[in-house]
Structure formats: structure tokens, C-alpha cells
């Protein structure tokens with residue numbers, strides 16, 4: 547009975563789940579035959595969304611095997627909920643990259659709910675665990691949106707290869723399609739190729755780029771870009787930084803300097819400090835997140851490569867560890883393979899029961 551509280555009916559095979567659409571008015575479906583064309587365009591958009599959801603589901607398949615399937619194996623009808631069972635679940639969570647801190651918080655919450663609702667059948671625990679993961683991840687519900695007066699400055703950080711430049715390219719595409727003017731600063735002056743890569747992404751969305759020569763102090767590129775942003779009255783400035791090992795202190799100090807230059811030139815900026823994390827990286831990503839957060843306080847996280855062999859537990863760990871929302875997910879290498887993070891979609895993809903909000 548408890549399950550019914552948390553589960554909605556699965557849509558029939560290949561049919562859009564119309565019941566889930568009414569929460570998003572722009573995507574409402576009219577089943578009326580007289581509105582066939584509307585229906586088919588909505589169906590197209592549902593198919594497109596399904597395909598990104600399927601990519602997410604398949605990217606999370608390894609995590610599902612390690613985490614969900616193992617937990618499900620413990621939750622048998624007839625097995626009572628006791629401390630031994632809860633500890634076994636904890637162990638699985640910790641081994642699946644959820645990390646000790648997030649596991650403890652999650653399981654404390656699960657224990658409270660079990661007590662409150664007087665649940666004693668282990669078979670009913672899965673719904674509670676899902677519900678509590680979703681609550682932990684979805685408490686903020688924010689996206690990377692332009693809420694400040696222009697210019698809105700977004701500083702992008704992360705280790706080498708995390709997906710910073712790719713995410714910036716996708717963000718430019720998003721903002722430009724929303725009618726915003728965007729400028730990008732190539733503050734990765736370590737590698738000549740870095741600005742080239744950024745240039746290619748900027749050309750895809752017809753976005754201007756401020757760049758300088760290799761080896762120039764990145765803070766000076768940022769300084770120039772901030773002034774260009776103000777004189778050109780641009781809505782959004784996105785700053786790409788060099789990937790750096792979080793263990794290299796001088797590099798982290800340089801990042802802190804970039805942060806200081808931005809705040810000095812534009813009060814309240816940067817409005818967003820976006821940490822880009824490789825979703826396939828595992829536990830190391832949590833350590834990185836903490837070190838970057840100390841250099842420049844992070845306001846949001848983008849988890850990339852969730853279409854790859856992702857370690858999905860890290861998403862839960864990072865949220866808990868640095869206490870900032872996961873705002874974006876990358877699910878491919880194309881311009882529109884960037885999605886706002888929606889806790890319900892993530893948890894549905896993880897548990898693979900097609901209950902996403904699409």
C-alpha cells in the first residue's frame with residue numbers, strides 16, 4: 547500500500563505518459579483527433595526527451611547494478627526492517643560512491659521515516675529510499691538562470707577534461723536561444739589549444755570570444771573581458787578557466803585571484819561559480835569539489851558525461867558534501883546535450899522505472 551503513495555502508474559509501452567505532462571503546461575497534449583498535428587509535434591518532442599532520458603538511464607546502468615539491484619536484493623517480502631538490514635544498505639551506498647557523509651544523512655532520514663510511518667516490511671523500503679534521495683537532491687530546484695542585472699558573470703571551474711569548455715559551448719547555445727547576448731572569456735591561457743577549442747564551440751552558437759596569447763596571466767584576460775562585457779552591454783559573460791589539479795596550490799591560488807578580480811570589477815559578481823565535475827570520476831570528484839570550493843565558493847555543479855559509464859552515486863555525495871545544488875547535467879557531446887538537473891528524473895533513471903517528469 548505504501549508503494550502506491552510513491553509510485554505513479556507506468557505509461558503503456560511507447561505511449562506518452564499524459565498524466566505526467568499536466569505539470570508542464572507548455573507540453574500539454576491534446577488527444578483530440580482534430581489536433582493531430584499538434585499531437586504529433588508534441589509526440590516528437592516527447593520522443594526527443596525520451597532519448598535523452600534513455601541515455602541517462604543507460605549511463606547510470608553500472609550504478610544501478612552496484613547500488614539499486616544490490617539494495618533490491620536485500621528487500622524481500624517477509625524480511626523485517628532491523629538495524630542489521632539498514633547497516634547492510636549503508637554499506638552498499640558507501641561502496642557505490644555515495645560517500646560516508648551523504649549515506650549517513652540519507653539513512654538517518656530513512657530511519658526517521660520508517661519510525662514515523664511505522665513501516666516494518668523491508669519490501670516497502672525501496673520507495674522510502676527513493677523518496678529520500680530525491681528530497682536530498684531536489685531541495686533547491688535551481689537552474690543556471692539569469693536572475694541578476696546584466697552582466698551576469700559565470701565562472702566555470704574544474705579539473706582537466708571534466709567538460710568545462712563543452713559545457714560552456716552548450717550554455718552559450720542555451721542563452722543565445724533565449725535571446726540573450728553572450729560573451730565568453732578564454733582564461734585558460736596554459737594551452738594554446740584551449741582557446742582554439744573554445745573558439746570552435748563559440749562559432750557553433752555565434753558567440754563572441756575574448757582571448758589572449760598563451761602564457762598571459764588569466765586574471766588579465768578576465769579583467770579585459772569584464773570591461774568588454776560592460777562596454778558592449780552584454781547580458782552574460784562566461785569565463786572558461788584552465789583545468790587544474792586540485793592538489794597544485796599555486797594553480798588554486800591563481801583561481802582565487804581570478805575570483806577576486808571579478809568581485810573587484812563588478813560588485814556581486816561572479817553571480818555563478820559553476821563547478822564542472824566528470825560524472826564518471828568517482829570518489830576523487832568529491833575531494834576535488836571540496837578543494838575548488840575553498841578557492842572560490844561554488845554556487846552550482848554541472849555533472850557531465852552522465853551518458854557514459856557514470857558513477858551516479860557521486861551526484862548524491864557532492865550535493866551533500868559541498869552543500870550546493872547540482873544545476874546541470876551533460877548527457878552527450880552535442881550543443882543541446884545539456885539539461886537542468888531534475889532530481890525526480892535522476893532518481894527515476896537510476897531506479898529505471900520510467901517515472902521521470904517528462
Ligand SMILES: Nc1nc2c(ncn2[C@@H]2O[C@H](COP(=O)(O)OP(=O)(O)OP(=O)(O)O)[C@@H](O)[C@H]2O)c(=O)[nH]1
Pocket residue numbers: 704705706707708709710711712713734740743788789790822850851852853854875876877878879883
Ligand atoms: N559523452 C560525453 N562527453 C562529454 C560530455 N561533456 C564533455 N565531454 C567530452 O569530454 C572531453 C573533455 O571535455 P572538455 O570540455 O574539453 O573538458 P575541459 O574541462 O574543458 O578540459 P580542459 O580544458 O583540458 O581542462 C571532450 O572529449 C568532450 O567531448 C558529456 O556530457 N558527455
Ligand SMILES: [Mg+2]
Pocket residue numbers: 710711712734740743789
Ligand atoms: Mg577546456
